[in-house]
Amino acid sequence: MSLAAPQPAFDGHVFRFAQRTGRLRASAIREILKVTAMPDVISFAGGLPAPELFPIEHFAKACHDVLAHDGAAALQYSVTEGYPPLREWICEYLARVNHIACTPDQVLIISGSQQGLDLIGKVLLDPGDTVIIENPAYLGAIQAFDAYQAQYVNVATDDNGIVTADLIRVLREAKRKPKLLYLVPNFQNPSGITLSLQRRRDVVAIAAEHGIPIYEDDPYGRLRYSGEHLPSLMSIAGSRNCIYMSTVSKTIAPGMRVAWLVIPDREVFERVVPAKQAADLHTSSFTQRAVYAYACQPGVFEAHVAEMLPVYARRRDLMLESLARFMPEGTSWTRPDGGLFLWARMPEGVDTEELLELASRRLVAFVPGRPFWVNCVVRNTMRLNFSNASDEMIVEGILRLGEAVRAYMAGAK
Ligand SMILES: Cc1ncc(COP(=O)(O)O)c(C=O)c1O
Structure with missing residues (x-):
């Protein structure tokens, strides 16, 4: 008996891609990370926490305890919604730090916030549906929603976050009702900008009035170095139809891939669960328990956050000072109260993608802003x-960056 030769599909291609893959691109940042992995490059490109601050010792103890006392369950398949004690701890934590009142059955543990973006996109977005976003916007959200063929409507943004008058205009002019309002209210990625208190109240009221769900993405809320803590959108009176998301990536370690969605709407929650099941069955039983065991060591997590804050605050200040010292006239930048990023604007006519070439020859890297802009x-x-x-490295890197900008402006390419 002879085996039949594989038949090509009708159009001659064996692999025929789904339409939804048409807009999928490797993230510009991941591409730049390849360059920055070269030795001696000073990189301001990634969104990486400081590895020297990772709580390795206490985490090692947590992992040991999990394996010693709950090893079989930690290595076994588990439920999709997440490890129940961790879901309870998250409720207690959110009530304490964010005044969010939620119950464990509203908390879904996810494999990084990035998975949350994908799952919410999967459950809510049909091709052509619109999502209202900040401009510039978080690239990972664009990447996730792109896979569901979303369209974007951008709202003007200033130093206090999205401009609410523009949000009202966008909602009035929308031909189809937008499906979501996606926001990073604290120390936004990429701009570092924080949505002001008044704007938070206004955004909540406007979204409720127009019946638009808010998707509040809050990975950086705990990393505040100056100014007053501001309430999360979900905690503001009158907030309805809000989905809240946060992660341990910036407070403990991104390698854990442990994050959470808070979804008070039961129907949405019940659709997201099978969507996650289809994606990965559940988030790692082991890392969920390890995060929980770490968080339960008395005082350890809060002491760790308290140790990180002054280090990051000093680095932010040093970068701001260095920019003031070394950048040429006509450049400007944001002054974030927290988070991991600031956003700089070069004089008109400078193309930061070209500038990156000059900068990388001087062994310094950043992320060009173009992919973050929408429409x-x-x-x-x-x-x-x-x-x-x-x-x-911050002082030296900004010195080199300033030289690269001057060289570019003097005509070098
Ligand atoms: C705004 C925002 N959302 C989500 C993420 C993804 O975080 P996670 O590591 O939890 O997937 C990031 C990471 O940088 C982010 O900046």
Whole structure:
């Protein structure tokens, strides 16, 4: 008996891609990370926390305890919704730090916030549906929603976050009702901007009035170095139809891939669970328990956050000072109260993608701003991360960046 030769499909292609993959691109940041992995490059490109601050010792103890006392369950398959004690701890934690009142059955443990973006996209977005987003916007959200063929409506943003008058205009002019309002209210990625208290109240009221769900993405809320803590959108009176998301990536370690969605709407929750089941069955039984065991060591997590804050605050200050010292006239930047990034604007005519070439020859890297902009092309902005470089590297890196900008403006390419 002879085996039949494999038949090509009708159009001659064996693999025929789904339409939804048409807009999928490797993240510009992941591409730049390849360059920055080269030795001696000072990188302000990634969004990486400082590895020297990872709580390795206490985490090792947590992992040991989990394996010693609950090893079989930690290595076994588990339920999709997440490890129940961790879901309870998250409720207690959110009540304490964010005044969010939620119950464990509203908490879904996910494998990183990035998975949350994908799952919410999967459950809520049909091709052509619109999502209202900040401009510039978090690239990972665009990447996730792109896979569901979303369209974006951008709202003007200033130093206090999205401009609410513009949000009202966008909602009035929308031909189809937007499906979501996606926001990063604290120390936004990429801009570092924080939504002001008044704007938070206004956004909640406007969204409730227009019946638009808010998707509040809050990975950086605990990393505040100056100014007053501001209430999360979900905790503001009158907030309805809000989904809240946070993660241990920036407070403990991103390698855990442990994050959570708070979804008070039962129907949405019940659709997201099978969507997650289809994606990965559940988040790692082991890392969920390890995060929980770590968080339960008395005082340890809060002491760790308290140790990180002054280090990051100093790095932010040093970057701001260095920018003031070394950047040429006509450049400007945001002054974030927390988080990991600031956003710089070069003089008109500077293309930061070209500038990156000059900068990388001087062994310094950043993320060019163009991919973060939605529905428009802006070439003269860049994102700078200040959490992942030492004090000396920050000063030296910004010195080199200033030289690269001057060389570019003098005509070097
Ligand atoms: C706004 C925002 N959302 C989500 C994420 C993804 O975080 P996680 O590590 O939890 O997947 C990031 C990471 O940088 C982020 O900045």
